[in-house]
Amino acid sequence: MDRAKLPPPNTFAGLSLVLDRVAERRDDSEWVAEQARSAQARYLLLDAAGEAFLQRDHEALRWLDSSEREHWLDDLAASLLGIADERPHFMLVLDDPARITALETALDARRVSLRAAGLLLPAHEAGLFAYAKGLSHWQRETRHCTRCGFPLQLVAAGHRGQCTNPDCGHLHFPRTDAAVIMLVEHEGACLLGRQASWPPGRYSTLAGFVEPGESLEDAVRREVAEESGVIVDEVHYHSSQPWPMPASLMVGFIATARSRQITMRDHELEDARWFTPQQIIDGIADGSFVPSTALSVSYQLLGYWLQQRAGLELDALVVSSSLR
Incomplete structure (x- = not known):
């Protein structure tokens, strides 16, 4: 096929060219924890509205490293996004408005919506932002089992929700x-x-x-x-x-x-x-x-x-x- 005749990639698309989602490793909690502790780990931070932290003076995501995550956000569960450039990438979601405001200053960052950032960010970062926003939305909106109403517990590095009712145990998957x-x-x-x-x-x-x-x-x-x-x-x-x-x-x-x-x-x-x-x-x-x-x-x-x-x-x- 003549690649010149192919349509250009859409915004947020093409992430698989740079990111391995390592879905087969999500249930290996020890491996995921090891990746999270790695000095190579990067963390994408979102607020409750799904806005991401960008660098204050550059059109780029403000990634946290593992030491920054441990210092400021060690209490938050991290969801694994995948491996890119041999570095594990995770998502963190912070709901506390006061901590969000404090972190903006501490990280010299600003918050931007996905719609606003889509054409500003490099293509791979826009795709990662979209991926994280979709996953965080599902996590926020899917907190109880649709079969029995019991609370869900996030498993598989944030990609599944398991019913906590021992008589149910139904698994819930992100929906699109x-x-x-x-x-x-x-x-x-x-x-x-x-x-x-x-x-x-x-x-x-x-x-x-x-x-x-x-x-x-x-x-x-x-x-x-x-x-x-x-x-x-x-x-x-x-x-x-x-x-x-x-x-x-x-x-x-x-x-x-x-x-x-x-x-x-x-x-x-x-x-x-x-x-x-x-x-x-x-x-x-x-x-x-x-x-x-x-x-x-x-x-x-x-x-x-x-x-x-x-x-x-x-x-x-x-x-x-x-x-x-």
Whole structure:
């Protein structure tokens, strides 16, 4: 396959190229403890809202080393993220507002949300932040057994929750909610929609969650029909993106519609319309069309479509508009 024709990696994706999650070692508590004590260990610190500590004057995570963890946060349980650059990486979550404020000063750090940090951090750090945020959200939201209601105890280095009821003992695993996001095209135009709460002029690809017993392709067809009344035939996979805000996996597709007939069937969207490449060029230039943030797979889908269908670079269009 010609790598030049492959879509660029989505934000937060590609972490497996640098991180070994060592899932097979998570139940080896002695090995995990040894890694945590290692002088090579690094700790990613999150607050209760899922914001990470970044360096005060640099666009990089403020990692703690093992001595800093022992000095300030030895009472917190650490969750193993994996091994990168032959160094064990862990996550710590701190809920105490007073300690958080004190640590910001002590570590010369600042707190930033994942959405804000996604395009600031190096790709591997953005991916690690997303991984940690998704895991910490599941840990925070899944504290009782869904079978018997007893409290859960985190095991497997933070990646499973085990019911503490000896008569139950049910294991709970981190969950990810699959969602489809799709650029629908028809004879040289693409279908985009907007929600009333978005900034003026912003249009994005349609999206929605996958329902039980539904394939990804069928979810694409159903969501497009529900939101716009447009009927889709062909559906082709493009790429995926972890989106732990709070716990989704966005699966991107390019789809082909039977016609351009739009019939709004619900109130989720304020508007849906077809755009040609020229209309997008003109809209970006005069400010009447605002694409999704470059953080999202929606932006990548639109950029891929413009490049494939019209030889246009979305990044260049946006930069050119911002310089005017």
